[in-house]
Amino acid sequence: MFKLIQNELLKIFKRPGTFVMIGLLILITTVAGAFIKFQSSGGTVPDNTEWKQGLQMENADLKKQMDELEGQVPAAELTYYKEQIAVNEYRIEHNLTPNVDYSVWEFVTDLLPIIEFAGMFTIIIAAGIVASEFNWGTIKLLLIRPISRGKILVSKYATILIFALVLLAVTFAYSSLLGLVLFGAPDTSNPYLNYHQGTVKEQSMFVHLVITYGLQSISMIMLATMAFMISAVFRNSSLAIGISLFLMFTGSQITMLVAMKFDWAKYILFANTDLTQYFEGEPLVEGMTLTFSIIMLVVYFAIFQFLAHFVFKKRDVAA
């Protein structure tokens, strides 16, 4: 099995496209870093001793807006206001100034959306890993070895996971490094304030980032698994890339729209991929729990894998 994974990695990393992907990730991070650094503020916050008053004013404003909106928009829309108010109150109570110098952790937090790019690249690799063998015609030579088709498919899937991990590690390591160089280490350890179901908790910034990376990668893995399944079932990488990327960019919005009207939205894959909802903020549909989402994810995962294996093993290879 180890040798099969070695083979798959060889095929991925001997292609120039892979390095273009990694290069793009680094380029985007660098450009974002440069933008933040050379913004007018230069990433620093003016020292404002009157911050407590400022926050109180902000809260009053937010409360007014919230009252106005009450009843007009669904309850979920108000979560943002509740969260802001709670966090601000916590700051006032515990004497935690929001005016902290911009440092490496703030930078990494700001760059979290870049994980989406890593996800996109993983999907592209996952979509091609089976379909390309059919396109190249090499599937014939691959399947006449004394190795069962199931093992070949498992090794290919494992390779996708390794590739995803590599991309995440590169993104995290590079943005931390760049953040450290451009903005320096934080002087005081600034806790991250986590609002969850009405309470605010302090969390170490590093731990928060690692958890966020981990939770974000769940949706990336699920979409990659779906792309892999489409790739194995339809032998068509464009179809797999197309569907997966489309759902990656629109899936959560569509689910949100459905969730406004219907309760069954909670069974949609994208209602469950974002597990951060159970650690921060409120769940999408009332009554959803972490266990429920994990079960849903496992069910979807099993369906994808079953379809991929079932079709791949039965297929007559005539390419």
Added chain:
Amino acid sequence: MSAVVEIQNVTKKIKGKTIIDQISFDVHRGEVFGFLGPNGAGKTTTIRMIVGLMGITDGDIKIAGNSIKTDFEKAVKHIGAIVENPEMYKFLSGYDNLVHFARMSSGVDKKKIAEVVELVGLTDRIKDKVKTYSLGMRQRLGLAQCLLHDPDILILDEPTNGLDPAGIREIRDHIRMLARERNMAVIVSSHLLAEMEMMCDRIGIIQQGKLVDVQLVHDFVNGVEKVFEFEISSGERAMEILKPTYPHISFEMTSSGLAATVQKEDVPLVVKSLVNEDILIYGIHEITKSLEDRFLEVTTEREGVLRV
């Protein structure tokens, strides 16, 4: 000689259509078995079933005693094959391609890879990317890929497709050598008849999914009766004389005289008759039927039967 490949009543149906109909034959160690048939007859489908790329609807295929259906891994490890074109990973070097496939079989080390590369004569270019290779070099790399794990059975689908005469000869020599010296069973498919004649010991003719005939190449080409051409002064007169004398022999006018389908013992009788009538004989030669003639003969005969 023991059969290493046993094809037992194999049938393949795709969407209710019978592609391969009840084919049975055996291939032994040390022989080159030719699989001959017009395009679309089911050669490649049969080969795909032998190597397990396609499922078998009915019947079974045994490789060294193991069923490809139920014991895939045990059966397929005895096989080295090229199915259709030898498509390799173009973005990898020839060497990386071989390393890739070597990892998928047990017990293939670097020494073995170097040995196989040497055998197919790719040592100079093996570190270059496959996309820079000519078709002949790709065929040779394909052959190297089959030989890595010292298979007992070599299956080559149209191995000389697209090669120039030198390349064809080279592949042919390799195949004969592997069968003779390494005692491999080689299955070759082709529609190039002259090729098969030079390469194979036995051939099976497949047509419309049915195995029409399996014969030794020698027997197949020659048949029992032979055709002799008599180079003589007057074909017409000879016909007049010979036809009534030998009603069981078929005579045919040719440009230089006449051709007779006779058994060897009858040749002197015909000569005697001609000499008695003062017909000048300039020469007598046996016309060896090429595989092509026989092939067309067998397949058209068969088609005739099928139409009736």
